[in-house]
Amino acid sequence: MPPAHLAIHEEAQRAIHGINLIPSPSPILGRLLDALHDPYLDAEKFETLVNKDPALSAKILNIANSAYYGLSAQISTIERAIVVIGIDEVKNICLTVLLSAMFSRSKIHPAFDMGRFWKHSLFVALAVKDMAGKFNITEPETGYVLGLLHDVGRIASATYMHHFFEEVHRLATQKGLKMFQAEKEIGLTHAQIGSWLGKKWALPSLLCTGIKYHHEPEKAQDHIKETLLIHMADTLAYSRSPGSHAVLKEILQKLRISPDLSRELENCTVMWWENVKALWETLN
Numbered sequence: 332m333p334p335a336h337l338a339i340h341e342e343a344q345r346a347i348h349g350i351n352l353i354p355s356p357s358p359i360l361g362r363l364l365d366a367l368h369d370p371y372l373d374a375e376k377f378e379t380l381v382n383k384d385p386a387l388s389a390k391i392l393n394i395a396n397s398a399y400y401g402l403s404a405q406i407s408t409i410e411r412a413i414v415v416i417g418i419d420e421v422k423n424i425c426l427t428v429l430l431s432a433m434f435s436r437s438k439i440h441p442a443f444d445m446g447r448f449w450k451h452s453l454f455v456a457l458a459v460k461d462m463a464g465k466f467n468i469t470e471p472e473t474g475y476v477l478g479l480l481h482d483v484g485r486i487a488s489a490t491y492m493h494h495f496f497e498e499v500h501r502l503a504t505q506k507g508l509k510m511f512q513a514e515k516e517i518g519l520t521h522a523q524i525g526s527w528l529g530k531k532w533a534l535p536s537l538l539c540t541g542i543k544y545h546h547e548p549e550k551a552q553d554h555i556k557e558t559l560l561i562h563m564a565d566t567l568a569y570s571r572s573p574g575s576h577a578v579l580k581e582i583l584q585k586l587r588i589s590p591d592l593s594r595e596l597e598n599c600t601v602m603w604w605e606n607v608k609a610l611w612e613t614l615n
Contacts, residue, residue, distance in 0.1 A: 484525025
């Protein structure tokens with residue numbers, strides 16, 4: 332590894348492990364992430380948890396009453412939201428709101444497109460959620476979180492590792508590379524950064540694995556199907572790119588799912604992007 336790239340690599344590691352640099356999840360967000368494997372977080376406990384944060388509660392109700400859900404009756408309490416749209420949907424709203432609030436816009440590198448990032452993350456979250464249920468690979472709620480977090484290393488680097496982000500951006504522009512390809516030339520990727528962050532936050536191994544290998548699922552030693560699912564959703568987000576259809580069919584074969592479903596999934600991208608648009612408008 333060239334000395335300049337080594338210095339950037341070390342700088343990024345220091346940033347990730349810095350005690351006060353990258354924030355830990357809020358208590359509510361941490362509890363929600365823990366709840367992925369907590370069968371005892373029932374609706375009543377969850378409602379109590381959310382109601383401790385009035386701003387979060389208001390945002391949840393705003394989204395629950397938005398065109399995204401298209402409900403005819405007004406929802407005025409978290410309890411009612413849980414009954415009408417379901418506890419898993421309300422959890423997903425919470426996770427989306429809390430994660431997007433973690434990274435300050437004022438600290439983001441000016442070359443980073445925050446809107447594009449979150450729209451892509453929401454697309455992958457919605458796609459993984461639907462495919463997780465359709466193919467019976469993991470719980471849809473877990474799939475949503477996997478999708479939402481898969482690129483967390485990208486926004487972390489753009490917020491807290493400006494030197495690294497600038498070098499990646501310069502290299503990608505200069506050589507006409509994709510950002511991930513430029514990262515690999517430097518010897519450090521947003522996927523690695525995301526997995527370090529996942530360990531710092533003590534996320535479940537399923538999430539850490541999915542984040543680390545979503546571009547290279549063949550390297551995953553466990554949670555292979557879930558990682559392939561994220562890779563497939565990521566591919567579908569760019570379904571008009573050259574070669575994406577062939578990649579999609581290959582992923583389906585690895586999951587032992589008929590590759591003939593590739594066209595059906597590509598057709599679903601229109602619906603997922605429409606849902607992203609509706610949800611994004613409500614979030615902002």
